[in-house]
Amino acid sequence: METIPVMKPWLGDEEAEAAAAAVRSGWVAQGPRVGHFETEFAESVGASHAVAVSSCTTALHLGLVVAGIGPGDEVVVPSLSFVATTNVVRYVGATPVFADVDVRTANLTQDTIAPVITDRTRAIILVHQGGMPADLAGVRSLVAGRDILILEDAACAAGSRADNHPVGSGSDLAAWSFHPRKLLTTGEGGMVTLERADWAARLRRLREHGMDVSAADRHAQGNKVILEKYLEVGFNYRMTDVQAAIGIVQLRKLPQMVDRRREIVQQYREALDGLAGLTTVVEADNLRANYQSFWVKLDERWPLSRNETLERLAAQGIQARRGIMAAHLEPAYAEFGDADLPATVDLTNNSLILPVFHQMTADQIERVIRTVRSLGATG
Ligand SMILES: *Cc1c(COP(=O)(O)O)cnc(C)c1O
Numbered sequence: 001m002e003t004i005p006v007m008k009p010w011l012g013d014e015e016a017e018a019a020a021a022a023v024r025s026g027w028v029a030q031g032p033r034v035g036h037f038e039t040e041f042a043e044s045v046g047a048s049h050a051v052a053v054s055s056c057t058t059a060l061h062l063g064l065v066v067a068g069i070g071p072g073d074e075v076v077v078p079s080l081s082f083v084a085t086t087n088v089v090r091y092v093g094a095t096p097v098f099a100d101v102d103v104r105t106a107n108l109t110q111d112t113i114a115p116v117i118t119d120r121t122r123a124i125i126l127v128h129q130g131g132m133p134a135d136l137a138g139v140r141s142l143v144a145g146r147d148i149l150i151l152e153d154a155a156c157a158a159g160s161r162a163d164n165h166p167v168g169s170g171s172d173l174a175a176w177s178f179h180p181r182k183l184l185t186t187g188e189g190g191m192v193t194l195e196r197a198d199w200a201a202r203l204r205r206l207r208e209h210g211m212d213v214s215a216a217d218r219h220a221q222g223n224k225v226i227l228e229k230y231l232e233v234g235f236n237y238r239m240t241d242v243q244a245a246i247g248i249v250q251l252r253k254l255p256q257m258v259d260r261r262r263e264i265v266q267q268y269r270e271a272l273d274g275l276a277g278l279t280t281v282v283e284a285d286n287l288r289a290n291y292q293s294f295w296v297k298l299d300e301r302w303p304l305s306r307n308e309t310l311e312r313l314a315a316q317g318i319q320a321r322r323g324i325m326a327a328h329l330e331p332a333y334a335e336f337g338d339a340d341l342p343a344t345v346d347l348t349n350n351s352l353i354l355p356v357f358h359q360m361t362a363d364q365i366e367r368v369i370r371t372v373r374s375l376g377a378t379g
Helices: 013-025 032-045 056-066 084-091 110-116 136-143 197-206 215-220 241-272 306-315 331-336 342-350 362-376
Strands: 049-053 074-078 095-099 121-127 149-153 173-177 190-194 278-280 294-298 351-354
Touching: 013 241, 032 049, 032 190, 032 215, 032 241, 049 056, 049 197, 056 084, 056 149, 056 173, 056 190, 056 197, 074 084, 084 095, 084 121, 095 110, 095 331, 110 136, 121 136, 136 149, 190 197, 241 278, 241 294, 241 362, 294 342, 306 351, 306 362, 342 351
Parallel strands: 074 095, 074 121, 121 149, 149 173
Antiparallel strands: 049 190, 173 190, 278 294, 294 351
């Protein structure tokens, strides 16, 4: 029996050729292809600036650094997210404050954030979980007039849209991931998009050891002697030109990836919505998610536990995955273990992610549907 993976990147000869061309050019570190990828990415999400980095984790970290968040500051985050969302708050010495999520979307909302805002809140990391756009307008209205930054964790959301605009359009600060578990991939890789030119210039320095002139720019000056300065303590968070070459090709394929994923999800919804004990992630009418993750939640009417369901699916060669993790339940954040986050706990314990990938065949989709339906009818 052939195994159906939960996700598979959509890579082909075009990406292989683009990577090979970067290698043949002799310039493999951050260089012209990174610049080209940044320009195209900024345009595709409707941002004034894009700064490529090594991952979304490093993008989030630099986002907090450039905004001046540090010790004594509180940063509101969802516990229900990949752990990097919380870890970056620790990187800058600030204090993570967990807010619960809306159980229908797995996203923070102004209503879940409001109760945890204090005088020390300096930022909110708003995750577009699984590619489902969070209500940015609502959260903006909550913090209007206050010195609270909204840093969007758009790791999963490349290609998602809200109110007919791409996620990221006009964002103060958004961080993106190009890990293969997302849609557009460069192996590892990330991006910061933003509006402020001064912050963009500082981010370019911070990703490259705090240097006032990039290695690529120095190289482009030929024989002229340029002595770089190190203006502040920076990092090595650069993307390579080999990664950017792949990213440029992937970005052109992104609209097709989103369309295909939405077709698959539509079939899942038609077949699974209405099954007793199972609900699917809710997409409001003004949204067009990329469905980086399509999750379903089980309740007490479902005949099997979530883990039993995962095991039965695995036995049938279907690689579903547990739902999104909850950072506050992990040993690294044990001090928050009894935080009152009911929707987060319900989702992390009772949801699971079904396989969705570009190359999925009609037979594979049908097999997933048939198997899930049959599990719902057991017991
Ligand atoms: C994947 C993911 C990250 C981390 O992205 P990397 O590029 O692997 O560092 C951060 N936040 C969320 C919500 C993610 O899904």
